[in-house]
Amino acid sequence: MLYKRHRRMIHNHLKMKSLIAILGLFFAFNITAQVDAKAGKTLFRNYCAQCHNKDMKTAMTGPALGGAQERWGDDEALYSWIRNSQAMIAAGHPRAVELWNEWKPTVMTAYPDLTDDQIGSVLAYVAGTADGTLNPKPVGGLVDVLVKEESSSNFWYWILFALLVGLSLTLLRVIGNLDQLNAEKEGKSYKRKSLIQSITSSGLVSILIFALVLLAGYTTVNNAMNLGRQQGYQRDQPIAFSHATHAGLHKIDCQYCHDGARRSKHAVIPAT
Template identity: 35%
Template sequence: MYRRVSILMRKHFVSVLVLCVALIASLSVRAADPAKGKALFQQNCASCHNVHKKVTGPALKGVEERWSDKKLLHQWIHNSGSVIAAGDPYAVALFNEYGKQAMPGFPSFSDADIDDILAYIDAESKVDVTAKTDGPTATKGGEDSGNNSLLFGIITLILAIVALILMQINSNLNKLAADKDGLAVSEPVPFYKNKAYIALTILILFVVGGYFTINGAIGLGRQKDYMPEQPIFYSHKVHAGINQISCLYCHAGAEKSKHAMIPSENICMNCHKTITDYNGPELFTAEGKKVNGSAEIQKLFDAVGFDKETKTYTKPGKPIEWTKIHNLPDHVYFNHSQHVVAGKQQCQTCHGAITEMDEVHQFAELSMGWCVNCHRTTKVQFADNKYYSIFEQFHQQVKEGKIDSVTVEMVGGTECQKCHY
């Protein structure tokens, strides 16, 4: 009897254990990550879609509610043709609405990737895009409202002059007091003849002059906040910010070569064959001058010889003479692909809030010290990064808990030959 009860209890225990494991497994389902979804959206979807408005494809706000089954939405993203062929009413209507142009499939996306993208779309849908400023927010390079060093310098100079005047007055008052008491006191030496004052003035001028000379020498060739006027007013805020076009769509070389590359006019015309007029928010230069967006698009058409009425190229084109903003000395080696692919760096690391700039300016000073400090503090994405697979010692130290992360400096990022050759 006891043995039978014991066996029965073990069976119940095993059943409960299996149920608990199943429950834990169901609770540990991966939560969607909007941050990863944003990166995937910008790289793969932003060239055709916007969350809030219709562009090449439909606006994606509320996309999950428009589909009867989430699995069907996943299938549509993997292969839209299969859903259309199956005769789903919404898929067929969408196909017909957009001129029977099927959406490109993304078979490489996992279900988790799609859930991440949908989570980003849901989060972005809650953002209010109607708020708009009445005027320009950008400023020309060189203005720094937070830098009061010039004001402090002027105040210091004024106080120094006041101190010299007060010292001279004190000397004259001492002379008057001594004369009244009948004491013999030598005539005070004028401050411009006083050797101590002259020596102090020379020393101060030497220090101040040396400071500005050294700072000027260090800054030679640097052009932080440089914002040249371009032949066509191109707003990164409109393209990369509002319309969320991936940086790599235009600057394809950033993940493949040393140079990010200025996009050719053909890249521009991929969109502007159909977008012939500007209907976005008002544009302003850094000086506050209003910009006619449609007129700027016409400058592009004039350069490539495109007639927007007939949608044909009517004359030979000519290259647009863009002004390069970010320049490094010839003896410095910088590879975009190494930073973007191996280093997993975002464009904003070096270029600042590029998605908020109407007129692009150089955000960082791009000096040697700036780069070295970045390499000393930046932690590389060491795990699951094949580029760093040869550093077995660091991998082992991370596993053993001896170090919690690996910086660029630890993998040779501050060695001279890395950047100078």
């Protein structure tokens, strides 16, 4: 009795692994190799864009950030500078003192709560924008940084897909072997299913339908979020405000002030 229960537990465990592997087949291609850079884009807008030019090559209130890691030559020191520049200046760090002498009396805002991952994401976005890995694309007067897909990333996606397919087929075969052992243990005849029969079995078909429903829901929600949005639309200015300084001279991203454009159908007018 215990033996049969143990085999049933193993059987159910392998079925669960099959479900996970098959679901992975549908969602593996939603993984992006540029997660850090995308997160860095948002962090840059929230923390850096008010003082540093988004092209990473032109100085603004603060210096151009392109090549910052190379100029510092020490990521640990650079991270410390971002978290508390004045402390490094007071400690006499050569690079910190050099920057202070060049840009004083402008004081860099301290960000002590930023994690290493967050700072790394910002630096990944800065480096990618500066060297052209992240290519700016003009859309209706706005600039949206798009992630450049690397052929090497696509290669690894196909490798992952092939591994998941192989794992799924292997698990199906193992489940068939366990079914045969259970049948022999109970003295019943067992006819091994062919690969086609295993793939088209009701259980696997149900799993595939479930995965397709999830994928369809995910796609529908993503596409629905774009309904009613317009790119390139320019409405009449509600107040006589010139954008020449912000958007023209300093090239501040429009979404820095109109941040509603990132999360809703309306750009939102900033408080005046």
